[in-house]
Amino acid sequence: MTQPQTLTPAPDPALTRRQKAAVIVRFLLNEGAEVAIDRLSDDMQADLAQMMGSMRYVDRATLSNVIVEFAQELESIGLSFPKGIKEALNSLEGKISQHTADRLRHEAGVIKLGDPWSRICDLDIETLIAILRAQSTEVAAVILAKLEVTKAAELLSNLPGPEARSITYAISLTDAVTPQTVTQIGIAIASQLDKVTPRAFSDEPVARVGAILNFSPASTRESLLIGLTEDDQPFADQVRKAIFTYPDIPERIQERDVPKIIREVDQDDLISALCFGTEGPEGATSSFLLSNMSSRMADQLREEVAERGSISEKDGEMAFTKVVIAVRALQAKGELSFIPPAEEEDATAHA
Incomplete structure (x- = not known):
């Protein structure tokens, strides 16, 4: 049985490699193929356009030779790799950690894939x-x-x-x-x-510490703040401003938003908070809440508080936390806004 004959292109010294490239591109375009010319560098695209503009025609034999030579070069390639670190990282998108990819981009001075x-x-x-x-x-x-x-x-x-x-x-x-x-x-x-160094935490340190202390018992919170003041008073002052607790409600919440808070808090937790918060700043908050709801509901809650009697410090602190969580949830949903602290209002007025 006769073996199929392998085509061997005849040497064609008349055409340079750039001219052959122009021939291949012109042939592929004529055949309706999608050629990603835009992936070439600006200089290479310009050279290609100028070369195609300077050529007139090639005969069929020359075209066949160029195509066969091109096909043989393609067949001889076993594996191709991305060109440069940028294309390599783009091809590895989702396969390596984001931290590693960002670091390599930063070191190489390249931007992420896309517009x-x-x-x-x-x-x-x-x-x-x-x-x-x-x-x-x-x-x-x-x-x-x-x-x-x-x-x-x-x-x-x-x-x-x-x-x-x-x-x-x-x-x-x-x-x-x-x-x-x-x-x-x-x-x-x-x-x-x-080039911005990735941050492990999305919130600033002040916000993170403030959020932790928001849900800490009052005794623990005050003890930590005293320690922070001794170590770093400016930081401690910022943390104090970031904290929002049960006693802060009258100064930071508008009266019209109290009914929303009442609806958001489980009634048993609300009764526990009112029962535990009877004196000092906590008592002022309980009075503020009772004064800004319907008189019927306020009277009913007072009766239930009287029936409940005294509760443990642990249960009382937990109830305060439940009320604060409800306020924070409403604020996150945009259903209420905090009144700025008095110091911030004064600063804004003088600015």
């Missing part, structure tokens, strides 16, 4: 403000122009008047900005985001 602007536009207002203030007015105008209209408006409303006007005026000067410039700005900002 940098989609990532930038998804940032929260606070982060965007920090980015804007780190840029020139012209770059800030480009960032603002790339945002959705509603988000851009919200961002401007959070900036001081002169700063907002300066950036808004600079938008009128962005007509001459090229797409390449906008892309480079996006890449530069995304690179800055990637």
Whole structure:
């Protein structure tokens, strides 16, 4: 049986490798194939376009030789790897830990996969403000122009008047900005985001300590705060401001929101809290709650408190915690807002 003949391309010194590449690309495009030319570097894309523009035609024999040579080169490749650390990390997305991927990107100075602007536009207002203030007015105008209209408006409303006007005026000067410039700005900002060292905790230390002490017994909380004051008074002062406990309710909660809190707390827990909180700041909170609900409900609760009698410190503290959890849940859902501490209100008034 006759073996099939292997085609061997005839040497064609007339065509350079760049010209052969142009022939292959032109052939594939004619056949309707998808050719990812945009993945080439800008210089290579330019060279390819210029080469295709300078060539006129090749005969069938030359075309066949070039195609056979190209096919043989493809068959000789056993395995190909991504080009550079950026493509390697993109191909390993989801296969290696995010911490390792971020570290390698940071070391190599490359950005994450995808359009940098989609990532930038998804940032929260606070982060965007920090980015804007780190840029020139012209770059800030480009960032603002790339945002959705509603988000851009919200961002401007959070900036001081002169700063907002300066950036808004600079938008009128962005007509001459090229797409390449906008892309480079996006890449530069995304690179800055990637260089931020990952944090193990999303909340600041003050918020974390404050949250822990919120749900600690009053005696434990005060003892720890005294110790913190001795070790680091500025930190202890910030933690005190971050704490929200049962005695803070009258100063931080509006009277109209009391019925919402009452509905959110289990009645047995509420009775325990009212029963335990009869004196001092805790007693003031109990009076505040009773004074801002319907008189019928308040009278009923007073009767049940009288019937309950005294309760243990442990049960009383637990009841206080249940009320605070209910307030925090309502605040997280946006159903009530805290009144700023008196010190913050004074600072705002003088600003």
